[in-house]
Amino acid sequence: MTHRGFEQSNTWQARLHDAVPGGAHTYARGADQYPLGMAPVLTHGSGARVWDVDDNCYVEYGMGLRAITLGHAYGPVIEAVRDTLSRGVxxxxxxxxxxxxxxxxxxxxxxxxxxxxxxxxxxxxxxxxxxxxxxxxxxxxxxxxxxxxxxxxxxxxxxxxxxxxxxxxxxxxxxxxxxxxxxxxxxxxxxxxxxxxxxxxxxxxxxxxxxxxxxxxxxxxxxxxxxxxxxxxxxxxxxxxxxxxxxxxxxxxxxxxxxxxxxxxxxxxxxxxxxxxxxxxxxxxxxxxxxxxxxxxxEAVGLAAFRAVVQAYRDDAPVRAMEASGRDLADGIAAITAELGVGEHIRTIGRPSCLTFTSLGPDGQPSQAYRALLLQELLRRGVLGQSFVISAAHTPTDIELTIDALRGAAEVYRRAIDAGTTDGFLTGPPVAPALRSSAAPRRIP
Known part of the structure; x- marks a missing residue:
């Protein structure tokens, strides 16, 4: 997927900062959780894909802070909500x-x-x-x-x-x-x-x-x-x-x-x-x-959505789909990181339906700078996510694209590990913990 940059996203993010404390309504969604100038502002999503205001398309992980398991705009849920809206909420x-x-x-x-x-x-x-x-x-x-x-x-x-x-x-x-x-x-x-x-x-x-x-x-x-x-x-x-x-x-x-x-x-x-x-x-x-x-x-909308979700989960098929896709993703990532010699730095952890990833520095310790570098390189290759938390809507094509993106990102990561620093590789400062006592180190003017 060709990436068109973040010009419009950065304009909208500035508007958000002017109107909303922190520029987002959830701290985990904040721009400080992403590389500087690379925080996409989204317009819509479908299945496991989302689009930003610059018309970039991403395979998304994290899925609405783990709230989406059936995929964005999942038809039966949307239809149940539409039907409810016409009758008052x-x-x-x-x-x-x-x-x-x-x-x-x-x-x-x-x-x-x-x-x-x-x-x-x-x-x-x-x-x-x-x-x-x-x-x-x-x-x-x-x-x-x-x-x-x-x-x-x-x-x-x-x-x-x-x-x-x-x-x-x-x-x-x-x-x-x-x-x-x-x-x-x-x-x-x-x-x-x-x-x-x-x-x-x-x-x-x-x-x-x-x-x-x-x-x-x-x-x-x-x-x-x-x-x-x-x-x-x-x-x-x-x-x-x-x-x-x-x-x-x-x-x-x-x-x-x-x-x-x-x-x-x-x-x-x-x-x-x-x-x-x-x-x-x-x-x-x-x-x-x-x-x-x-x-x-x-309120009726949430209840109607829940009832439709229950129907989708009659035999827990969405969980089986997430587990299977998550295993395929984890196996693909493990193979690539082992091949490139960064398997001890970048690895998936957790249940296949709820994967996160490590981003360790040359000393083997968690590093916000190396995390930012990994996020940066994934974004440039069409993958958006602070984790690899998956949904039942992720297709084999989505998984293949993600693994390909990870290969490119891991190659850059390997060079930064060899250099012992993200300087020259990471554009801007590291990301920062969402819950911290001061706006630094990602304070904005």
């Missing part, structure tokens, strides 16, 4: 669609007994924390050291980007390590009778559970009277339509869902055991918990 009373979508969810995720919908993952993870505290009468939260749980103070206050958040917001949050049962046991010993819940991703792009780990976490929570909360916002509909909990056979008390359940349309869900969820309802004698109550939580 927001009312003063529940709709039949709310009941139908809830019943679809509970059939799809049989470990859940009740569900409540919202619009974003932060709302449902925070609701899970609130509910666990109400059920147990405790305040401490044991949160796994994983990248992201919520935009709310209780979690963001634990990151470097914590300006404006009082220290009290995180005083009752303690961290433990994934696949490290001892670190969680130590928390329960240090805070006896104080931990309301354990919240964690069941698995991630970086790590799968070691044998017995999830079962032991479940047993610890039961023994100490804490609720187990699984964050399935990424893993749901990517590991399985019933989530990673179904893959590994461990049932939480509460689970949080989002992203792919709407194939890009805004919908999230808190699900769990009836005894707990009813605390936010009308069939309880306990003090009522303000569980979730949002104007747009039951």
């Amino acid at each position: 927001s009312f003063s009373r529940p709709t039949v669609l709310e009941a139908e979508a809830a019943e679809d969810f509970l059939r799809t995720v049989p470990t859940a007994e009740m569900v409540k919908f919202a619009k974003n993952g932060s709302d449902v993870t925070t609701a899970a924390i609130r509910l666990a505290r109400a059920v147990t009468g405790r305040t401490m939260v044991a949160a796994c050291r994983q990248p992201f749980f919520s935009a709310d103070d209780w979690f963001i206050g634990t990151t470097e980007m914590n300006a404006g958040i009082p220290k009290t917001a995180t005083e009752d949050v303690a961290r433990f390590n994934y696949n490290d049962l001892h670190s969680l046991t130590t928390l329960f010993d240090h805070y006896p009778g104080e931990i309301a819940c354990v919240i964690m991703e069941v698995a991630s792009a970086a790590a799968e559970p070691e044998s017995g780990f999830l079962e032991s976490v479940r047993a610890l929570c039961t023994r100490h009277g804490a609720l187990l909360v699984f964050d399935e916002i990424i893993t749901g509909f990517r590991w399985s339509c019933a989530g990673a909990q179904a893959v590994y056979g461990v049932t939480p008390d509460l689970s949080c869902w989002g992203k792919a359940m709407g194939n890009g349309f805004a919908i999230a869900a808190l699900a769990g055991k009836r005894d707990y969820m009813e605390r936010g309802g009308l069939r309880t004698d306990d003090p009522r918990t303000f569980l979730l109550s949002t104007t747009n939580g039951p």
Whole structure:
């Protein structure tokens, strides 16, 4: 694919910076996550391809921050949404669609007994924390050291980007390590009778559970009277339509869902055991918990999209497609990087349906400069993505183009490794972590 440059994208990015703090509505989508002057501003997408304002076409990975599993503009979802739009989308009373979508969810995720919908993952993870505290009468939260749980103070206050958040917001949050049962046991010993819940991703792009780990976490929570909360916002509909909990056979008390359940349309869900969820309802004698109550939580477009996604996942065929294509991509990349002698620097990691990649420097350590170089060379060759997170819409042709692009990018990467620096290879400064305490090193004038 011939690349036409980024002139129009840079013009639109400047307009975005003038109107929107950071130039994007999500930090992970920011221009600082891309090589300088090479952050495409998109106009549309179809399947696994996207187009920018300069009319460049890319094979996209990351797929809407992992929200797209069926492909951009997936026909049945779009048709379901179109049909719903003609009948109105927001009312003063529940709709039949709310009941139908809830019943679809509970059939799809049989470990859940009740569900409540919202619009974003932060709302449902925070609701899970609130509910666990109400059920147990405790305040401490044991949160796994994983990248992201919520935009709310209780979690963001634990990151470097914590300006404006009082220290009290995180005083009752303690961290433990994934696949490290001892670190969680130590928390329960240090805070006896104080931990309301354990919240964690069941698995991630970086790590799968070691044998017995999830079962032991479940047993610890039961023994100490804490609720187990699984964050399935990424893993749901990517590991399985019933989530990673179904893959590994461990049932939480509460689970949080989002992203792919709407194939890009805004919908999230808190699900769990009836005894707990009813605390936010009308069939309880306990003090009522303000569980979730949002104007747009039951908005019809998201619910209609979800119902169409459920239909597409009747036999989990999209997951099998993602796994197969992801394996082909990982195998192709491994062969090329081994051939070019950069297999220890550039490699894919994670489940085939949710691949990320490393970008290590000459010292074998993660490098933002070498990451920027890899992104730069992939962009020039028609591949857009901060990861290799795939969708069921990626075709063999898309995979072949990506592998060809990776070969060209890896050749440049090899020369930079041999030189011991990205100077002369990378245009502009390195990329930077999305959540950091200052705009530097990618501050703009």
